[in-house]
Amino acid sequence: MKYDETEIRVRFNEVDSWGIVWHGHYLAWFEVGRMALLRKFDLLPQDFTHMGYRAPVVDLKCTFKEPAAVDEEVLIRTTVLQPTKAALTFHFRALRKRDGKLLAAGEETQVLLTLDGRMLYVIPEDLQRKLQPLFDYLGESVSAA
């Protein structure tokens, strides 16, 4: 499956007292990767709102493999799994650009709500159409879930 790639450079304020990136920043970087991917397909939060939906995060996981130091370049690779239910699941990988080592891997799940708070159990047709270019790009298809 294809992925979208965003580059980050570790800032001084992102390392902890041991001189390595504080773990919480990876989640913020994953968010940078997610927004960069979604921006390409007009699927930013305001686009969801415009269509009458919200997509809150309900699950977030991260595992940490290697530390990164200040000023190192980090690649954030983001992809979305083909939906098997009415939810969007993103996968993230943070790699050190210099040697390609995996620093952290993450997964995030968003569900779909209407603006009045009704949770959708099936992806509505208008949203399926809107999501299709994203999955075409990633080599996936939007299922009927």
Add this chain to the structure above:
Amino acid sequence: MPEDLILELKKLIIQTLKLEEITPENIEDDGALFGDGLGLDSIDALELVVALEKVYRVVIPDSAVGERVFRSVKTLAQFVMENSSAGGVRAAKAS
């Protein structure tokens, strides 16, 4: 209410949500599936909707319908009996 459909739905819930420490006998026919009852959450509902669609070809579009359907195994069975288009594979057999 057909007992075999009730039992089948309990097994489907356990299998779909991988409730390894629960047996069908632990799930009350009238007991709440969410919150204080069996303790299922909204993500569990998403998984159940997919399984129910696959087995019984019933569609539960959103939480407004889900709140009514997922109140208990009994209400779920009632919904399946009224809405299954699976040629009555199991629902009709049970009725």
